[in-house]
Amino acid sequence: EVQLVQSGAEVKKPGESLRISCKGSGYSFTSYWISWVRQMPGKGLEWMGRIDPSDSYTNYSPSFQGHVTISADKSISTAYLQWSSLKASDTAMYYCARHGERVAGLRNAFDIWGQGTMVTVSS
């Protein structure tokens, strides 16, 4: 079964650092880009950035550039989203999502999603 499994919920204090993970299985991890998507409580989806796990090339939304870092370890089929100094406004559900197969025209759509990781930042 093709799936993305994310790490568990986190509760952090402002100023702390955090890295959450997204492990792919059931497919060739390096053949598909991974994006991260934020959903603040009661709000809509926001695209944050994406990584090509084959070479770790990244693109970021201007809204998130400089605030988060996306990385990947292809040896363990895992992508990461990390913060160096969390703020209360980072409280949200974070999803990783796989871009679909290029040949099938799905490269610019997100065909497999992780279950989400809830990050709560509170003093």
Add this chain to the structure above:
Amino acid sequence: QSALTQPASVSGSPGQSITISCTGTSSDVGSYNLVSWYQQHPGKAPKLMIYEVSKRPSGVSNRFSGSKSGNTASLTISGLQAEDEADYYCCSYAGSSTLYVFGTGTKVTVL
């Protein structure tokens, strides 16, 4: 890059058809046939319903269809069913600097 504009809510009775609009600009929806649509039930991850404006992934009901005219894309749900009650989001490729932008989301209610 601003979010694409969707109506906050759309409702319909079982069996009816509804259409959700997704309005962008000439920099995103208007320039690329790379609009996708996602269904999200409460507390669940989004699910891909339409890609490249009008294509359905394997396993998605043919009651869901997509189209585009100018800067506006649309998702139509025909033969509305109770299980279609969910939030729906459009997403468009927006060029090499921004890459992707989501819509504001639409809550579909089955009356």
